[in-house]
Amino acid sequence: MASLDDWRQRIDEIDEQILRLLTERAKLARQIALLKQQNDLPLYHPEREGAIFARLTSLPHDPLPDQAIKAIFREILSACRAVMRPPRVAFLGPLHSFSHLACEEHFGTFIEALPQRTIQEVFREVERGGADFGIVPAENVAEGPVGDTLDALLQTPLKIVAEVLLEVQHCLLSKAESLANIHRVYSREIALAQCRQWLQTHLPQAEWISVSSTAEGAERAADDPEGAAIGPRRAADAYGLQVLAERIQDVPFNLTRFWVLGKRMTAPSGVDKTTIAFSVPHRPGTLYHALSVFAQHTINLTMIASRPARHAPWEYVFFADFQGHVQDEPVQAALSELGKACLFLKVLGSYPEAIEVL
Template sequence: MNWDDWRLRINELDNQILKLLTERAEAALKIGDLKRRQEAPVYAPEREAEIVRRLMAANVGPLPAEAILAVWREILSACRALEATLTVTYLGPQATFTHQAARERFGSAGVYRPARSIVEVFDEVERGRAEFGVVPVENSTEGAVNVTLDRLIASDAVICGELRLDIAQQLLSKASDLGEVKRVLSHPQALAQCRDWLAS
């Protein structure tokens, strides 16, 4: 097959994928109707995890597991949004690690609202202004996040899932050599996460 033949083949496959996505979305709408009638929650993390595990086990390549996970996260998110729009609040501002964790958990089809504090995240969920809240519980450098633990004890909100997020920080400077850097400005949490590297 030549270049044009392969492009035609890809077009055919894309059309098949779109047809199957449409069928999946229609099935999700039917499930959404059943959930509403039975007053069942829209978000079923155990079912979504089961789907992802099954597909990851069935994947024989050449796409890596991370690619399959990313694609399916968005398919699940889009289908869930057909059932109902979920509002997720997280410790902000936008683009924080907590925001990243929220999007990794719920996909891009949700409504995301940053909160100014962990206490505000809990308040938004407790008052029904958000279906879910995403807060840090612990990290490898600073240990447990006490405000979160205190609120979990005092709140009626319950943990419905957890996500482990690998953190990477970048140092930005106009200096051409690290030895020229004399002062580093950052959020206290980021400085704490990087203190060993900064001290070296």
């Protein structure tokens, strides 16, 4: 019968084999990156990475769960991308915000993280070439679409190249010893709104103070002995705070969707989603007729929202998500018909549909 040392020796041998294969993979990835650069091809392909995960999880991997396989290979892909140069990714900062977490869950940890103060600055950093990609919040299941992101998409040449679904678990973070000692709560306005009932029940004495990000809220709470922040657990360690309460959001399963921004349209993956913006004449039935185009072509709408148009009062721009890629024939036919009914139509991006919650 094998001893513990025998099993450990076998594991050491396997680890060495894994290391040799990882080194070989990184060298091949570097050659592919050089070839892409010579041919002016994008280094990052969301549709390709999705196919890699799908293929690997279809292979035998018991007793490892699918989630473990994806987590392991997400970091392998991230490390191999960084062999040439880590991708520069702008996001709503500071560090340790939910946007930062979404960034690492999507790209892995081998990135150059570029925290920005506002959503508009994320767009500008990618537009000017200071970042290769940006990540911005798109919508939350409790509060709906993020207006600043939708407004910025109307003005930018950038495209949505991928989406990320993140379960947002809000914690109450503070240096105070008890809830009774807390008189101020710092966080993003949307995070405060998502925890409204909990705050009213457990901290009726506290003032709510809106800041630009959950991470900034943690910074403020770290300097305020009577303050607390709403944010991710990881921010507690980063700013020297205690976790006084967990999962304080009013919606138990609190999902936020993030969009990845880039300069090139993503190629079809086979399971895609497209986001558009459009406006129609302010007459009875115009919106109905515009949306009926999708039903006529058997295209499933997954989201519709509106924002005030900037050029005239009581005029609106509509945003819609639907399943399919802009290169698909039914989508092309639907958009051609839709364009005839619209005053304005803009394709904001086609990208792999996120199925897994990170």
